[in-house]
Amino acid sequence: MxxxxxxxxxxxxxxxxxxxxxxxxxxxxxxxxxxxxxxxxxxxxxxxxxxxxxxxxxxxxxxxxxxxxxxxxxxxxxxxxxxxxxxxxxxxxxxxxxxxxxxxxxxxxxxxxxxxxxxxxxxxxxxxxxxxxxxxxxxxxxxxxxxxxxxxxxxxxxxxxxxxxxxxxxxxxxxxxxxxxxxxxxxxxxxxxxxxxxxxxxxxxxxxxxxxxxxxxxxxxxxxQPRNAIARAWATRRSQLHRRLAYAPAVAVPLHWLSLLPLALWRSITHLIAKRPGEVVPEWGAALTSMVSLRALTRSRRAIRSFRRASWADIAPLRVSRAQLKQRLDDGHGSERGVVSELNFFGGGGAWTVLAALLVNLVAFVSMLAWPAIGGGALLPLRQTVAALWADAAWGLRDLGLGIVGPADPFTGVLAVLGSLSPAAPSLALVVLWLLALPLAALGGWFAATRVTDRAGLRILGGVLWALAPTFLSALVQGRPAAVLLHLVLPWVFHTAVVAHRSWGAAGAASVLIAAALACSPSLAPAFVLLWLLALVLMLAGRRLRGAARLLWLLIPSTALFLPLVIRQLRSGDPWALLADPGVVLPLDAVGRADIVMGFPSVDRAGWEWFAGGVLIDWVPLLLIPLAVLALLSALSPRWRAGYVLLATTLTGLATALLAPGVVVSFAAGVGVSVWPGTGLSLAWLGVVGAALVTLDTVVALRPLRTGASLVAAIAVAVCALPALLAVPTGHAEVQNGPTSTLPALVAAQAVGDADRGTLVLTPLDDGSLSAGVVWGASATLSAQTTLVSTATAPVGDDISATAVDLLSGREFDAAGALARQGISFVLLAQRPQEQDRARTMREEATTSVDQRPGFIKAGQTARGMLWRVDGDIAPRPPLTPSQGAIASLVTLVQLIILLAAVLLAIPTRASRRAARSRSRIVGRMPDEPIVLPRQRIVDHHDVQAAPAAVEAPIIEEPEAQAAREHEPEHSVPEDVDGAEATR
CATH class of the missing domain: 3.90.550.10 (Spore Coat Polysaccharide Biosynthesis Protein SpsA; Chain A)
Structure with missing residues (x-):
């Protein structure tokens, strides 16, 4: 019964x-x-x-x-x-x-x-x-x-x-x-x-x-199970950890318990690689809860022990093996939803574009092949070791000035990455960067064009136009490393950011690239925030919450990098200093608003002043009119939404460039220097090129007309770029064969590897004043520059000016001893080229004054100026205090964790690549717009029968391609398709 x-x-x-x-x-x-x-x-x-x-x-x-x-x-x-x-x-x-x-x-x-x-x-x-x-x-x-x-x-x-x-x-x-x-x-x-x-x-x-x-x-x-993804992840992981501890043999329980936190760290890394960032916090929450729930664990183990009759060997046949689990979760190796979006970099002309740009670059900068280092403009040598480069990128003691402790400019992190590519000679990385600038720009422009068009010719045009941008060539000729790096990064920002709402992989890559772009040009931060808010509002208006969550992540790495500097500048009462260009402050010629509107960041209009002798310079802006007209027509194209967004990007960048000359926050030789407008123009150029490609892709239907318009725009921009490409061979460029050190050879030789050896550099200025600064190590380096000093309106750190003034005055005191106690070994009275009379007089009087003071051994006249060595025991440079060391460690740890999370999210996986290929690369494509693929073989009848999902659309003939497919509109594809979900 x-x-x-x-x-x-x-x-x-x-x-x-x-x-x-x-x-x-x-x-x-x-x-x-x-x-x-x-x-x-x-x-x-x-x-x-x-x-x-x-x-x-x-x-x-x-x-x-x-x-x-x-x-x-x-x-x-x-x-x-x-x-x-x-x-x-x-x-x-x-x-x-x-x-x-x-x-x-x-x-x-x-x-x-x-x-x-x-x-x-x-x-x-x-x-x-x-x-x-x-x-x-x-x-x-x-x-x-x-x-x-x-x-x-x-x-x-x-x-x-x-x-x-x-x-x-x-x-x-x-x-x-x-x-x-x-x-x-x-x-x-x-x-x-x-x-x-x-x-x-x-x-x-x-x-x-x-x-x-x-x-x-x-x-x-x-x-x-909870419907909320975070709650569900916590409940599942918490239950799994509890069962693991409850089922384990008694001797293994302590080992399992001790492994909970290391395992949580490892699984957090795997969650990020698998594009599941929402499971990281539940992972740690479940681990910590399991560690403290010892009473519940004891009760569960006691209950099992009270009636246990069998062993785990009896249960083993019912478990799922690793092979069975892989077979159960694997959904095949093809693409999703029958759509394949191939890149066609080699077959679509991308490789040939990069190769042609490389040849042009080598011809234009052929003399750089023999340079051990590059100088001129805002260029300085890099550190001699990679470890020193990364030390400059961390919060701590700054190697410029005296006793300056604080956050590093995020740009130093970009330089550390660049210098790490050439660990034996980090400064050589800058030379290689200039030698590869044009092909790298063409590569980035080509990839950015893949988000706008499927046509091979238009992608090539995008790469060419981006490589020949006037603002980019001006930065190369004038020696502006931050602006050059920004121009190389911007197309990749566009390529990843426009699809960041689709997957966590794209969001992770975009967040890292945005952080690098803002590190190179903090003045673009308002423009980036404005565009980010616009995209976020569009996501929320469309109730695409997962896409909005991914967009929220985009600025988190940038915030982590800039937050220490923001706090420091706000405490100093100068928030506008956050917009200052990083690196060496380069004096600017007054550039008119008309030049900026026409796309030129300098008065010479990309070298046409010396090239044409001022005869044709007023007509040069006409060369950019064809491109501007094509860009404006994008607002009338079938893909008008994309056109409006790109034109909004243009206006945002142009507004940034127009406002830049009015923002004077940096100082060079006591003279205020405004923000360089070229970075804003790079953003505007990105919008113009993208909008022009939209027009050519959708408005110009006839192939001959499209080809003609593309050639006119490309040839006009190439002609505009000609003087800048000839500037280095003809000697009209500011970049030059740079020295390995900015200090005299004696100082550089004795200070190799010794960052505690300081040099007091005194520079007479044309107005009769004196500039005083301290350089640590063998040279002033690009990574040691800091906006804490270049934007300071009051002494930063320990003020060396009083000692410098006393050194040159008649005041009786132990000048050598005072410098030795501060760790200064040498005094250099720098000689500037083309000195005016007041500066020359100041230099001569200073030489006489130092010669008369005891404790200074005159090393003689050098190519850098007059040099003296401080006689006596040099005190070591004061290290960070314990509290400063703790702050440095905490700031560095938090920044590394956030950057590591972003990098792990950005690492592609097989599933994320398949998910990306399953959707059109074009952003903003209209539902009735066909995909135009490069030339490929015609799929025969047997292939259609074997794989019907992959050829759902009928094959149509196009002048540019023999096969094309229509696919579902972008908004019909599930928004949450990314690597992790595709795997599941």
Whole structure:
């Protein structure tokens, strides 16, 4: 005779839950073998439940619990009401069993004496043809794996019976089963059914599936996993860690416990690589919770030990092997949704474009092949070691001035990355950068064009126009490394940022590139923030919350890098200094607003002043008119949304460039220097080139007309670039063969590898004043420059000016001893080229004054100026205090963690590459716009039959391509397709 059945139903409070509960109670009344008793546990206010019609005829008791009570805790509250020997049927408000479900479950327990638990087949309540869950197993590491879920029910799994576990909803537990075969209250709302099956196996019993017993469920019930992704990740991981500790042998528990935090760190890295950043915080939360939940762990282990009869060897055959798991999760090696978006870099002319740009670059800068270092303009040598480069990029003691402690400019981090590419000679990296500038720019421009057009010719045009931008060539000729690096980074920012809403991989790459771009040009921060806010508003307006979450990440690495500097400048009371150009401050000629509007950041208009002798300089802007007209026409194109966004980018960059001359925050030789407008023009040029490509791709339909317009624009820009390309060979460029050190050879030789050796550099100025500064090590370096000094309106660190003035005055004091105590070994009286009379007089008087002071050994006249060595014992340079060291470590650690997270997100995986290829590279494509692919073979009839999904669209003939496919519009593709979700 079967044991009586006591049903425990866990329900939430609220009107909707009460309606669901009423339907569940009706299903219990209709059972062929109804339960003997029913207890309802209400999570929250039970007033609505008590008011249900006829509830008193079937429910023997209603228990009111806290709203945050878990399913397992609710079952434990109802357990005392279960009569001894009664089987327990676990249900929830949303479980609607078929009329024969309980009869079949009870019959399975009666037929199989070894079975302690019987589990039904869970199906969708609104569509019983879809399987929600039918059996659960786990891997050796304890990961729960559904054996059948999300499939169309065709009876394909009805032969399943002997499994390790099942979903807890609807399971029937034998009345004679020990009391420990109840859901473990230490679990976090996941894996309760799996845990019950494992416990039954360890007790010598088993869990059997009854596929004929069907229970309809909803995904919102109290026994279902949380719908919120973060809560679900926490519950799953917490349950997994608890089971691992509960099942482990006693001697292994301490080792498992100690491994929780290192394992959380490793899994955080894998989550980021797999593009699942939302699971990082739950991972740490679950690990910390498991570490402190020792009482619950002890209770669970004691319960298992009290009835354990079997070993883990008896359970091993029911586990999922690694090969089985890989086969279960692998969804093939093809593309998603039948769409393949190939890059065609080699077949589409990208490689030839880069090669041609390389040849032009080598011809224009051929003399640089023999340069060991590059100088002139804002160029200085880099550090001699990679370790010193990275030390300059961290918060700490600055190697410029005296006793200056604080954050580094983020630009030093970019230089550290650049110098690390040539570890044996970091300064050589700058020479290589100039030698590869044009091909690198063409490469970036070509890739940026792939987001605008599929046409090979237009992609080539995009690479050429970006490489020949007037602002880029001006930066190369004038020796502005920050501006050159910005121009090389910007197209990659565009390439990744415009699809950052699609996947975490693109968002991670874009965030790193945006941080690099802002490090090279902080003045672009307002423009970037404005464009970011615009994109964020569009995402939120379209209710694309996942895309908005990815966009939110874009500025987080930049914020982490700039925040220490922001705090320092705000405390100094000069927030405008945050917009200063990094690196060496280069004096600017006054450039008119008209020149900026026409696209030129300097008065010589990209070298045309010397090239044409001023005759044609007023006509040079006409060369850029064809490109500007094409850009404006994009607002009338079929892809007008993309045109408007690109034109908005142009206006934002142009506004930044127009405002730059009015922002004077840096100082060179005591003279204020404004922000360079060229960086804003680079952003504007990006928008202009992109908008022009949109016009050529969509408005100009006839191939001859499109080719002609492209050639006119390209030739006009090439002619405009001619003087800049000839500047180095003709000697009209500011870049030149640079020295390996900016200090005299004696200083450089004695200070090699010694960053504690300082040199006081005194520079007479043309107005009769004197500039004083301290250089540490063998040379002034580019990475040692800091805007803390270049933008300072008051002394920063220890003021050396008083000592310098006293040194040159008639005041009697131990000048050599004062300098030696501050770690200064040499005094250099620099001689500037083309000195005026007042500066020459100052230099001569200073030479006489220092010669007369004891403690200074005159080294003689050098190419850099007059040099003296300080006689005596030189004190070591004061290190950071303990508090300063702690701040430096904390700031560096936080920045590294955030940057590492962004880099891990940016690392491509096979799944993320497949997901990217499954969608059109073109952003803003209209639904009726066909994809124009490069030339490829015609797919024959047999290929179409073999892979119908890949050739859904009919093949059409185009002048540019023999095959093309139409695909679904971009907005119809699920927004959350990225690497992790494609893998799942």
């Amino acid at each position: 079967p044991a009586p059945v006591h049903a425990i139903i866990v329900a939430r409070s609220g009107e909707s839950a009460s309606v669901q509960l009423g339907r569940t109670l009706d299903a219990l009344r209709d059972q062929r073998t109804p339960p003997a008793a029913v207890t309802v546990v209400v999570l929250g206010d039970a007033t609505r439940v008590r008011a249900l019609s006829g509830i008193g005829y079937i429910v023997e008791g209603i228990i009111e619990a806290r709203a945050n009570t878990t399913f397992s805790e609710a079952v434990a509250l109802a357990q005392p009401r279960v009569a001894p020997g009664s089987a327990v049927w676990l249900l929830a408000e949303d479980t609607r069993p078929d009329p024969r479900a309980l009869h079949l479950l009870a019959g399975a327990l009666e037929r199989s004496p070894s079975a302690a638990i019987a589990a039904p087949k869970l199906v969708q309540q609104h569509d019983d043809r879809e399987i929600v869950s039918l059996g659960v197993s786990m891997t050796r590491a304890g990961r729960a794996v559904e054996l059948a879920a999300g499939e169309l029910d065709q009876g394909q799994h009805d032969d399943l019976e002997d499994v390790l576990g099942a979903d807890v909803r609807g399971v029937l537990i034998r009345g004679e089963a020990p009391a420990v075969l109840r859901p473990d209250t230490a679990l976090a709302g996941a894996d309760e059914g799996l845990d019950l099956g494992v416990r039954a196996r360890l007790g010598g019993a088993r869990l059997v599936l009854v596929p004929k017993a069907r229970v309809g469920v909803l995904p919102t019930g109290p026994a279902a």
